[in-house]
Amino acid sequence: MEPPKERVKFIQTDLVLPYHYYAGDYKALYLRALKDKKILGSKCSATGKVFVPPLMSSPDAHAPCEEIVELPDKGIVTTFCVVNVPVYGRDIELPYVVASVALDGADVSIYGLVQECKAEDVEMGTRVQAVWKPDGERQGDHTDIKYFKPTGEPKAPLESFIHRL
Amino acid sequence: MSRAVAVVGVGQTHHASKQPDVNCAEMVRIAIDKALLDAGLSHEDIDAIVLGKAPDPLEGIMQPEQYLAGALGAHMKPIIRVHTAGSVGCTTALTAATHVASGLYGRVLTVAFEKQSEGNAMWALSPNYAFTPPMVAGAGGFFAPYCRAYIMRSGAPSHIGAVVAANARENAGRNEHAHLREPITVEDVLASPMLWDPIRFLETCPSSDGAIAIVMANEELAKKGPRKPAWLKAGATFTEPMYVPGRDQVSPLAGRTCAKHVYAKAGIKDPWNEIQVAEFYVPFSWYEPMWLENLGFAPLNEGWKVVDRGDQKFGRHLPVNPSGGVLNTNPIGASGMLRFGEAALQVMGRAGEHQVPGVKTALGHAYGGGAQYFSIAILSTEL
Numbered sequence: 001m002e003p004p005k006e007r008v009k010f011i012q013t014d015l016v017l018p019y020h021y022y023a024g025d026y027k028a029l030y031l032r033a034l035k036d037k038k039i040l041g042s043k044c045s046a047t048g049k050v051f052v053p054p055l056m057s058s059p060d061a062h063a064p065c066e067e068i069v070e071l072p073d074k075g076i077v078t079t080f081c082v083v084n085v086p087v088y089g090r091d092i093e094l095p096y097v098v099a100s101v102a103l104d105g106a107d108v109s110i111y112g113l114v115q116e117c118k119a120e121d122v123e124m125g126t127r128v129q130a131v132w133k134p135d136g137e138r139q140g141d142h143t144d145i146k147y148f149k150p151t152g153e154p155k156a157p158l159e160s161f162i163h164r165l
Numbered sequence: 166m167s168r169a170v171a172v173v174g175v176g177q178t179h180h181a182s183k184q185p186d187v188n189c190a191e192m193v194r195i196a197i198d199k200a201l202l203d204a205g206l207s208h209e210d211i212d213a214i215v216l217g218k219a220p221d222p223l224e225g226i227m228q229p230e231q232y233l234a235g236a237l238g239a240h241m242k243p244i245i246r247v248h249t250a251g252s253v254g255c256t257t258a259l260t261a262a263t264h265v266a267s268g269l270y271g272r273v274l275t276v277a278f279e280k281q282s283e284g285n286a287m288w289a290l291s292p293n294y295a296f297t298p299p300m301v302a303g304a305g306g307f308f309a310p311y312c313r314a315y316i317m318r319s320g321a322p323s324h325i326g327a328v329v330a331a332n333a334r335e336n337a338g339r340n341e342h343a344h345l346r347e348p349i350t351v352e353d354v355l356a357s358p359m360l361w362d363p364i365r366f367l368e369t370c371p372s373s374d375g376a377i378a379i380v381m382a383n384e385e386l387a388k389k390g391p392r393k394p395a396w397l398k399a400g401a402t403f404t405e406p407m408y409v410p411g412r413d414q415v416s417p418l419a420g421r422t423c424a425k426h427v428y429a430k431a432g433i434k435d436p437w438n439e440i441q442v443a444e445f446y447v448p449f450s451w452y453e454p455m456w457l458e459n460l461g462f463a464p465l466n467e468g469w470k471v472v473d474r475g476d477q478k479f480g481r482h483l484p485v486n487p488s489g490g491v492l493n494t495n496p497i498g499a500s501g502m503l504r505f506g507e508a509a510l511q512v513m514g515r516a517g518e519h520q521v522p523g524v525k526t527a528l529g530h531a532y533g534g535g536a537q538y539f540s541i542a543i544l545s546t547e548l
Contacts, residue, residue: 009185010283015225021295031296049410053296059406079317081309082362083302088288090301095362098302100310107410111300119362124317142298158317163411165314 026054029068034144037132041106043067049107073130074151075103078161082119097122101148102164109164113147125161127153167266169548171387171394172509173380174204180344180375180494183282189224190236193278193376197238200274200378205391208238211380212270217247217257217277218498219533222289224280237276249402251446251533253277254501255540258379258529259400262542265381272386278376279496286372286497305361305369305449311536312451313363315415319454321469323363326450327354330368330492332478333447337489339479339519344373345493354450368450368492375496377506384548393546395512398526399430400542407535414536420459423539428461431543433526437462440543441524442484442511444504446531448491453477457485460530460541479519487511487519501531505542512544 023031026042030053033040042054046063055065080099083090090096097119100109114122116131128148138144176199178184184192201207214237221227230237230246237244247257254277261275290304300307315321331351337343349367357367387394403426405412405419412418424436433439445456454468462483463471471477477485486492488507491500508529510516529542 013225023296027296047410051408051410053298060409079310079314081302081306081313082359083306084358084362085303085305085360087291087301087303087306088285089291089299098300098306098310108408110298112298124313145298162314162318163413165310165412165414 024056026056030054031140035138035140037073037138039071039073039103041069041071043069050105051108052103052106052110069105071103071105073103075101075106075128076156076161077114077122077124077126077128078102078109078165079124080114080122095119099128099148100165101128102161107164112145114149115147116149121150123155125155125158127151127156168268169384170262170265170397171382171384172397172544173382173387173390173394174200174206175377175379175506175510176200176203177342177377177503177506178375179342180373180496182344182371182373184280184374189226189229189278189280190233192280192374193233193276193378194236196278196376196378197274197276200380204380206272206380211238211242211272211274213242213264213273214239214244215247215257215261215264215273215275216244217253217275217502219250219253219279220289222284223286223497224283238274249533249538251448251497252501252531252538252540253533254377254499254503255505255529255531255542256402256501256538258502258505259402259540259542261379261381262397262400265383272380272382274378274380275502276376276378277499277502279498280374281372281496282374302361305364307535308449309361309364311414312449315451315455316363318415319466319469321454324351324355325454325469325472326363326368327351327365328472329447329450329453330354333486333490333492336479336487336519337493340488341517343489343494344371344375345489364449364451370448370491370495371493373494373496375494375499377499377502379502379506379509393513395509395544395546396548398543398545399427400540401426401430402538402540404539405537407537415455416459416465417536417539419537420532420539421461423541424460427541427543431526431545433543436460436528437483440483440526440528442487442508442521443528444486444488444490444507444530446491446501446504447486448495450492453485456530460528479521484521487516487521501533501540504531505529508542508544512546
């Protein structure tokens with residue numbers, strides 16, 4: 001091999017790191033349900049608060065969350081960000097909206113894209129519904145929900161979601 | 166009963182988007198040599214070493230404490246590595262302080278660094294957890310929704326973020342080590358591209374290469390030093406999980422609790438009037454008014470009024486980030502220790518051109534993760 005013509009200032013190393021993660025029974029249940037267009041959460045036995053994705057025990061009360069509950073695929077955009085900068089691992093057209101979505105009946109939010117509307121039409125309080133991959137394409141992972149879209153229902157009042165950003 | 170802890174030496178590299186003349190080991194060594202020189206000490210005087218840096222994916226060097234053991238001077242000495250994301254620098258300094266306070270070690274060297282030019286920070290800070298729907302919007306994308314919620318609930322006018330950014334840059338102009346020093350106006354900030362609405366380009370911290378090292382000592386050894394040390398009056402770290410029902414992500418409970426804890430320990434009843442300078446961790450402009458509230462310097466939803474009045478500027482009532490802060494210098498792992506170190510330098514009266522006159526008590530602060538790790542230190546001229 002020829003020695004490099006330019007003076008060596010750095011070397012480039014690419015890392016490829018394949019992992020496989022065990023979901024555990026709770027998350028496995030949740031992932032399998034996504035395939036059937038169902039969103040599962042778990043209820044804290046001490047506080048009654050509902051977590052999605054389901055947790056085996058609650059992070060605040062440290063109590064078991066044995067009761068699995070099904071949640072609707074509708075909720076509220078609690079807060080959001082309009083992304084105008086390309087981000088590694090998110091290959092979609094700019095700008096796009098990433099939102100915290102509080103599903104109806106859940107006490108914590110999940111992240112989701114908001115599409116089928118202009119970025120400037122998204123507000124804190126906008127009601128949204130999940131748009132799923134078609135039957136036969138869902139695999140039991142987070143990409144089964146493609147994005148959320150506005151339902152056109154009236155905006156939710158601030159006090160109904162400010163505590164679950 | 167814990168023992169008194171003093172900062173006896175501080176050293177930092179210059180900070181830049183790239184330091185191609187040095188590798189990680191050489192870069193941390195520059196900061197260490199400067200800190201030891203500052204303290205009038207050498208490696209033999211050090212009993213233990215505490216290293217901090219942000220996630221390993223930033224440089225792709227796994228377990229840097231192994232590779233760096235030689236450069237850190239850890240030969241035949243204990244070493245520990247601390248990791249709490251963005252807050253790590255301040256938490257690392259407090260871990261070093263605990264080593265001294267325990268009475269087990271007389272002098273401890275603590276070091277924090279990041280060499281962001283060697284990897285991809287946007288990737289490293291946007292992890293994709295296997296069982297949680299991903300955000301994948303970069304660090305700014307993560308914090309922008311909380312800034313939006315702050316603006317909504319406080320009613321802050323939209324120019325406040327830009328005022329913070331322009332002032333921070335003016336401050337950085339007085340700090341010879343700062344990464345970004347070219348002056349910018351409020352108009353420049355408002356005209357800069359909107360990256361993560363509501364956060365604009367000039368309201369966002371840079372990616373920096375840089376390191377800081379601090380030498381701490383117990384009372385007896387500190388009093389033997391060549392000059393007056395900075396005494397650590399109080400320090401604490403509090404954490405909250407990311408997903409807790411009813412969590413206030415805008416003014417997190419862990420931050421408020423941490424502040425109350427250190428004020429009680431340091432005997433501070435009125436932080437606004439008893440602290441003369443504060444170094445907050447402000448990676449995005451809106452976090453300055455948010456932390457003014459969270460840390461008890463302003464009532465809830467009124468932090469932006471302090472900024473609007475200019476009371477946090479250099480030469481005014483409570484200068485915030487006279488160093489220019491994270492908005493102008495951000496080697497992530499080192500950023501929290503820079504807040505601690507700058508607070509110590511202010512107390513020692515050795516901050517140079519950005520020295521605030523008459524500082525008796527200074528606050529250093531850092532936060533990290535999903536605004537969930539908080540570390541605060543109170544430094545003082547008096548033991």
